[in-house]
Amino acid sequence: MKKNVLIIGAGGVAQVVAHKCAQNNDVLGDIHIASRTLSKCETILDSVREKQSMKTEGVLQAHQVDATDSAAVARLINETGAQIVINVGSPFVNMSVLDACIETGAAYIDTAIHEEPDKICETPPWYANYEWKKRDLCAEKEVTAILGAGFDPGVVNAFARFAIDEFMDEVKSIDIVDINAGSHGKYFATNFDPEINFREFTGTVYSWQEGAWQENAMFEVGREWDLPVVGKQTAYMSGHDEVHSLAANYPHADVRFWMGFGEHYINVFTVLKSIGLLSEQPVITAEGQEVVPLKVVKACLPDPASLAPNYTGKTCIGDLVKGVKDGKEVEVFVYNVADHKDAYEEVGSQGISYTAGVPPVAAAMLIAMGEWDAKAMKNVEELDPKPFFTVLDRIGLPTRVRDESGDRAWNA
Incomplete structure (x- = not known):
């Protein structure tokens, strides 16, 4: 032990x-x-x-x-x-x-x-x-x-394995959906390290479909999901870690990751990216100082930990897995719902x-x-x-x- x-x-x-x-x-x-x-x-x-x-x-x-x-x-x-x-x-x-x-x-x-x-x-x-x-x-x-x-990645990988093992003879697709239906009350903030958060969304969106890697731009592909507790929410296909291992372990299934974003987040993100403030490459200021724009943006945004006291609402994260069982098509949604306020009261953090x-x-x-x-x-x-x-x-x-x-x- x-x-x-x-x-x-x-x-x-x-x-x-x-x-x-x-x-x-x-x-x-x-x-x-x-x-x-x-x-x-x-x-x-x-x-x-x-x-x-x-x-x-x-x-x-x-x-x-x-x-x-x-x-x-x-x-x-x-x-x-x-x-x-x-x-x-x-x-x-x-x-x-x-x-x-x-x-x-x-x-x-x-x-x-x-x-x-x-x-x-x-x-x-x-x-x-x-x-x-x-x-x-x-x-x-x-x-x-x-x-x-x-x-x-993590629990959603286990959700996929469980759904496939318990309910299917053959898996056809794994769609991971991450919805944060909470509100932190700030004009703009990220829920975890801004530098890591933005890096996720400035590159190519990779998904595994039809046995090959597919490429899209962030916010190019979106759809509405109707989920337990949080209801109807818009989510966009995004690049994410778990797609890359699930595609290796379930190569015959389409594997996609979807994350929920509101219009306000998308608008601010688009402006920051368009003017180069989300770049990880250093630039030289007029005063001759070398700075990394992404790190400057991070320094200007609220510390994600500071959001916890006033955060309200819930998250819903799960996998919609589709496949075949006894010759018939089946689908199952395996998920968790968490509450921001409950998390703060227990451990002093947001959901x-x-x-x-x-x-x-x-x-x-x-x-x-x-x-x-x-x-x-x-x-x-x-x-x-x-x-x-x-x-x-x-x-x-x-x-x-x-x-x-x-x-x-x-x-x-």
Whole structure:
């Protein structure tokens, strides 16, 4: 049984992870959190103590580390005795943290694909550019590495696997739909790191259709969805991590990702992009200073964590999976609904951070208990989804199913 967790990162998602690890420290043991800025880690741990999240008495400690320095991360893993690393730092540090885990033998979990700061939207499948290159080494050294174990990617990958295994002989399509029907009350803000948020939407929209990669522009393809609780919402086909692993594991299915956007977001985004303010490439100001426009925009926007106190409304994220069962066409929607206010009251974060932060803790618990200790690199759809759903149900993100038989809990 693996125990003792090291959390990398100190943003809104890391806050959720810290609270949830504390609530389950009877399974996860000592809890350590590290980032470049020690004070941010200490603020998160203060929140954990204030809300009395620790289930049992135990270690709760903050550390400073440059997560781009793989050797420094490895030293910290060894110093803390951590056997599970939950990486919710910037996607720019994925490979250095993964390398530290391979060196030390600690299990690795992340919630998003690796990115390089000066590159956007690389050649698909994205995982093959970085993480999958370490797959053989993880297997050789028997290191468990679970990629993309947030909500999307993550839980939605498990939704797809579950729908296919339980309801189909053959899968035809997987449409992942992410709707945030909440309101934060700001003129304009992003729900997570603005730099990462905008990078998702400035490149090519890749989808897997008819056995090949298809390319579209952002906001080119949209449609209305009628979903549980949040009702009718417009979502646009977007590029996203999980498409790239699901396409590899289900190559005969069309795989698409859809995200909800309001007209106001689209208008502001379009203006920022059109005048070059979303570029990741540096420019020289009239005063001779070199700046990256995207980083300037990030500095001017609200910190996503600051949105939490006034956030209202709900999210609905799920998979509409279509296929064939006993010669007949079937479709099933597997989904979760989360509430922004409930998330804030429990862990001091908004619902987007909550949905991203709870699943990697569930994954860590399954590694600790041995059920997901794969001793190899895996994307979430390559693991049994039922234990995952069971833990998620218990710690805050229940899974539901809607099909021709009605709307019900996944295990009803």
